Amino acid sequence: MSQSFVxxxxxxxxxxxATPGDIFAKIFSRRxxxxxxxxxxxxxIRGGHTFLTIRTxxxxxxxxxxxxxxxxxxxxxxxxxxxRLLTSGGACLYNADLIQAGTPVDGVxxxxxxxxxxxxxxxxxxxxxTLAIGAAVNMMGxxxxxxxxVLAEQFRKKDKAVIDExxxxxxxxxxxxxxxxxxxxxxxxxxxxxxxxxxGNVAMAMxxxxxxxxxxxxxxxxxxxxxxxxxxxxxxxxxxxxxxVEDEIGVVTMAIGAAHAGVRAMCATSxxxxxxxxxxxxxxxxxxxxxxxxxxxxxxxxxxxxxxxEQGDLWQMLGAGFGDYPKVIAAPLDIADCxxxxxxxxxxxxxxxCPGIVLCDLLLSEGRLSVDPKELDFNPVIDRGEMITSNGxxxxxxxxxxxxxxxxxxxxxIPGVPGYTHVVSSDxxxxxxxxxxxxxxxxxxxxxxxxxxxxxxxxxxxxxxxPKLHGPADADVTLIGWGSTHGVIHEAxxxxxxxxxxxxxxxxxxxxxxHGDAILDLLRGxxxxxxxxxxxxxxxxxYLRSETSFVPDGNIRKYDGEPFAPHHIVEAVKEQLxxxxxxxxxxxxxxx
Amino acid sequence: xxxxxxxxAPKSITMADYKGRVDPDWCPGCGDFGVLAAVQKALVELxxxxxxxxxxxxxxxxxxxxxxxxxxxxxxxxxxSLPVATGMKLANHAMTVLVxxxxxxxxxxxxxxxVHTIRRNVDLxxxxxxxxxxGLTTGQTxxxxxxxxxxxxxxxxxIESPLSPVALALAAGATFVARGFSGEQKHLTxxxxxxxxxxxxxxxxxxxxxxxxxxxxxxxxxxxxxxxxEDNPEYDSTDWAMAMEKSVxxxxxxxxxKFFERTDLPTLHGAEPVLNAGPLVYxxxxxxxxxxxxxxxxxx
Numbered sequence: 094m095s096q097s098f099v100x101x102x103x104x105x106x107x108x109x110x111a112t113p114g115d116i117f118a119k120i121f122s123r124r125x126x127x128x129x130x131x132x133x134x135x136x137x138i139r140g141g142h143t144f145l146t147i148r149t150x151x152x153x154x155x156x157x158x159x160x161x162x163x164x165x166x167x168x169x170x171x172x173x174x175x176x177r178l179l180t181s182g183g184a185c186l187y188n189a190d191l192i193q194a195g196t197p198v199d200g201v202x203x204x205x206x207x208x209x210x211x212x213x214x215x216x217x218x219x220x221x222x223t224l225a226i227g228a229a230v231n232m233m234g235x236x237x238x239x240x241x242x243v244l245a246e247q248f249r250k251k252d253k254a255v256i257d258e259x260x261x262x263x264x265x266x267x268x269x270x271x272x273x274x275x276x277x278x279x280x281x282x283x284x285x286x287x288x289x290x291x292x293g294n295v296a297m298a299m300x301x302x303x304x305x306x307x308x309x310x311x312x313x314x315x316x317x318x319x320x321x322x323x324x325x326x327x328x329x330x331x332x333x334x335x336x337x338v339e340d341e342i343g344v345v346t347m348a349i350g351a352a353h354a355g356v357r358a359m360c361a362t363s364x365x366x367x368x369x370x371x372x373x374x375x376x377x378x379x380x381x382x383x384x385x386x387x388x389x390x391x392x393x394x395x396x397x398x399x400x401x402x403e404q405g406d407l408w409q410m411l412g413a414g415f416g417d418y419p420k421v422i423a424a425p426l427d428i429a430d431c432x433x434x435x436x437x438x439x440x441x442x443x444x445x446x447c448p449g450i451v452l453c454d455l456l457l458s459e460g461r462l463s464v465d466p467k468e469l470d471f472n473p474v475i476d477r478g479e480m481i482t483s484n485g486x487x488x489x490x491x492x493x494x495x496x497x498x499x500x501x502x503x504x505x506x507i508p509g510v511p512g513y514t515h516v517v518s519s520d521x522x523x524x525x526x527x528x529x530x531x532x533x534x535x536x537x538x539x540x541x542x543x544x545x546x547x548x549x550x551x552x553x554x555x556x557x558x559x560p561k562l563h564g565p566a567d568a569d570v571t572l573i574g575w576g577s578t579h580g581v582i583h584e585a586x587x588x589x590x591x592x593x594x595x596x597x598x599x600x601x602x603x604x605x606x607x608h609g610d611a612i613l614d615l616l617r618g619x620x621x622x623x624x625x626x627x628x629x630x631x632x633x634x635x636y637l638r639s640e641t642s643f644v645p646d647g648n649i650r651k652y653d654g655e656p657f658a659p660h661h662i663v664e665a666v667k668e669q670l671x672x673x674x675x676x677x678x679x680x681x682x683x684x685x
Numbered sequence: 686x687x688x689x690x691x692x693x694a695p696k697s698i699t700m701a702d703y704k705g706r707v708d709p710d711w712c713p714g715c716g717d718f719g720v721l722a723a724v725q726k727a728l729v730e731l732x733x734x735x736x737x738x739x740x741x742x743x744x745x746x747x748x749x750x751x752x753x754x755x756x757x758x759x760x761x762x763x764x765x766s767l768p769v770a771t772g773m774k775l776a777n778h779a780m781t782v783l784v785x786x787x788x789x790x791x792x793x794x795x796x797x798x799x800v801h802t803i804r805r806n807v808d809l810x811x812x813x814x815x816x817x818x819x820g821l822t823t824g825q826t827x828x829x830x831x832x833x834x835x836x837x838x839x840x841x842x843x844i845e846s847p848l849s850p851v852a853l854a855l856a857a858g859a860t861f862v863a864r865g866f867s868g869e870q871k872h873l874t875x876x877x878x879x880x881x882x883x884x885x886x887x888x889x890x891x892x893x894x895x896x897x898x899x900x901x902x903x904x905x906x907x908x909x910x911x912x913x914x915e916d917n918p919e920y921d922s923t924d925w926a927m928a929m930e931k932s933v934x935x936x937x938x939x940x941x942x943k944f945f946e947r948t949d950l951p952t953l954h955g956a957e958p959v960l961n962a963g964p965l966v967y968x969x970x971x972x973x974x975x976x977x978x979x980x981x982x983x984x985x
Contacts (some may be wrong), residue, residue, distance in 0.1 A: 128913055177806070197716065220961065238930070272738075287985060288985070289981050289984035289985050290985075292983055293982045295984070299980060302972050302977075303972065303977070303978070304972065305970030306970075307776070307965045307966075307968065307970060308772065308775065308776055310772070310963065318700075328959060329958060329959060330976050330979070331972055331976065331980075332962065332968060332969075333959065334775050334776070334957065334959050334960070334965055338768065339797055339798065339801040340797060342765060342768070342798075343765075343768040343797070343798055344768075346761065346762065346765040346768040346772070347768040347769065347771050347775075348739070348772060349761075349769055349774035350759070350768065350769035350770060350771060350772025350773040350774075350775075350776070351772035351775060351776035351965070352772070352776075353759060353769075353772075353773060354772070354773050354775065354776030354777040354780070354965070354966050355776065355966040356965050356966050356970075357970065358772065358776075362919065373762065373765070374865060376761060376762050376765075380759070380760075380761075443826055466981050466985070469981050471971075471972050471974070471977035471980075472971070472974075472977075475970065475971075504765075505778075507966065508736075508739045508757035508773070508777065508780055509736060509737065509757070509777060509779060509780055509966075510736060511734070511737070512736070512738045514736055514755055514756055514757050514758075515758070516751050516752050516754070516757075516758030516759065516760055517758070517759050517760070518751075518758075518759075518760035519744065519760050519761050519762055520744075520760060525706065526752075526758075526759065527706060527707055527752060528752055529747065530710075559872045565940045573770065598875055629796075
């Protein structure tokens, strides 16, 4: 990773961590800088501990990194927990009236602000935050007018008096810093680029809108709720029917009803909600009605840790529902990919008339990333597959909804078209949709229908690309990951190279169908293979083994609720290459 | 065949149009035959073309209904017909949506959806073939089985109170609530016609005796007890309190007929501005460039 700058802001929930986060994100993106942000929080509305990390720099930022350059603790707790993350050259800005400084490492500048002497904030509970933002912007070497514009925009829905007060406080902090604190060693550069900053949830919702989703149903569940919020807020402009339903069983079946009517239908949930949807997944496959379901994984099992990340739902997705049926499962590699994957998934589910699962996680769903607006393409390819939407000239062969075909795909007529009435069914059926239990269970028809459906997997496999190996072919170590670990593994490979260990990276995006043979070909020459994933049992490692018999030389796993930091992977690789262990479980050093 | 080309009358819709591809596999004498015939008659009398109708069911004996009538049909999951039907109606509100199923499907496993579909006033007609028993699973207690009824799951007699589907629908705010009897064909057909024409959620609970597993609530048991509300000149089906009072009457006299109707509430699809441009399925699925630009701009 080229040069970057990391800001951390922490406090209790309700102390206003989000607003400074938004303000910094805007300032960075307007200077043409990339950013990556992650908020560690708990399932409470007030209290607890919330810690937002924003990392920025001129190049793409793949993760929030290992350390901080600037810490703004809004309470003592944050000072105590996070001061150790500051490295030499960094600074800590804090309200000296309330917070006692700890002992930082050498070279860290402690910047106490005598808040009560600087301004009267007795009526403004978050006044200290604005003072700190002003001071921070000064130390970053950014002109005050940039902050002034962002504050005016941030508080545009408030009275002018509120805007003026915040600008005044920010200026006070800005001027105080110029007199009392040293500027930070690395002034943030500027570029002409302008990026959109968005969460994975917003990306997936927008990706749905771009894909032509007309029906979105959901039941609130962290960390998937952000998709519902974007959809609900933009429903009228985007002309999408958005419904909040009584439970996830209703969510998925309502989506299936809408999809059968002929629209693209999507829903999002987390593992617990998905568990309720699994019977519906089977219905989608059996009745051959395409839907796309997003699963934003959080730490399980049961209600688990609602606000923490994990990659623990893979086997639930693999085994969702009972019986064998065709389906597609893919895990987006980063937040930009959250957008891009949705239209791709819909094209597959429409062409092959089966359910598709987007396996996201809290890290991407709630993290934020700068994305080139060109990557948010609202004009993607839309392939609805073989659909009959009118009766044309009126002459046609007697319609068979589940006609046996070579590809396994039978053209689907949407309700309302004259001459194509038929029944789609959950029970096993014949080519006409007649339940085979209504005419004596017929082993031959059952077999033919099962094979017809499952043939679709061949077509899907031919339509999705195999993964690629990134980095030198003859690397010392090959790191294998899937989904959201892409960014952190990417940086770990760079850090390993700097430490004299050449590393390459296999990032798996399409999970079902899995290109097992292609993966084996890629790994055949690998010197030392390690699978990196955010779960206890090595769910992907077990899946890869079940599909290919491949067993890696080692595993790196983390299941404490927090995402990997690059150094976790680097240190684990080093200990494994030294032969100390085959399973590394890095400890998360900071309690958040 | 000689045809008169001078006068081409519009082809009228007949019972033959609605005849299903396969004959029902219900037990001989099952109450559901009468309900199927009444639904077909209602559609013919209303002259609705079969391709404009979608019949959606859950799972159970009566839920095999969509296979026995020639309309667009969906045979879905146990208890889930109503959310599927809601999705169908919202995505294409030009369709006439009928939902058929049994008491176990609707009031047992699907009761949550029953209450919420009512409260949303989804414009569909929900016909429950209520036989007070689970039939396809060979005879277990249902949410409408009487106290004391002996079944395979409660061989010493049911100790749980049955619910009143009519009272539940009224309490949840249904805009059309009726009860019919499979043995009263004409009356039932009339109720179904009214239900289909009603703009909003119409619920018709139909006594549809199970001749195999329910030996308590038979045709012979119902026939002398059912009394039509329509025969009572003092009954006012716009009076919710009166409907509620009648809904819990059960014994020597059991009221059937239209309990309640109100027409002043909007349907779910009528209340949703996204549908002002017509059925969702016929709308453009591309976001106009200017709107898309605005969505991205919000993030800059």
